[in-house]
Amino acid sequence: MQSEVIVRFGEGCEFTVPVGAADAMRPEDARRWLDEQFVANECEPIRATGKVLTADKVLALAATVGAGRFADEPGWAAAYARAAVGALARPVVRVDVDTSAVTF
Numbered sequence: 001m002q003s004e005v006i007v008r009f010g011e012g013c014e015f016t017v018p019v020g021a022a023d024a025m026r027p028e029d030a031r032r033w034l035d036e037q038f039v040a041n042e043c044e045p046i047r048a049t050g051k052v053l054t055a056d057k058v059l060a061l062a063a064t065v066g067a068g069r070f071a072d073e074p075g076w077a078a079a080y081a082r083a084a085v086g087a088l089a090r091p092v093v094r095v096d097v098d099t100s101a102v103t104f
Contacts, residue, residue, distance in 0.1 A: 005081035017081035030086030055102040
């Protein structure tokens, strides 16, 4: 089954990254990748409590790296999509940076 991650940065700035069924990361690998990228890109926790949910990491990472990284580094964008699908266990993940929402 084909999955996809849609990342929207505002009107007219959207990236759809397909993920083949065999390409999604295993959940533990996906969470590890997101954790590593969250730290490497110096992302800030969204919640004041400091608790960071997986969906929060997916959103914060997209917001921190910005549209430029999705446009300029398709390999990174593909890894992000594979991790998002694997960690969230959803076939379609929509990340709206503009409204700070992750939906399935």
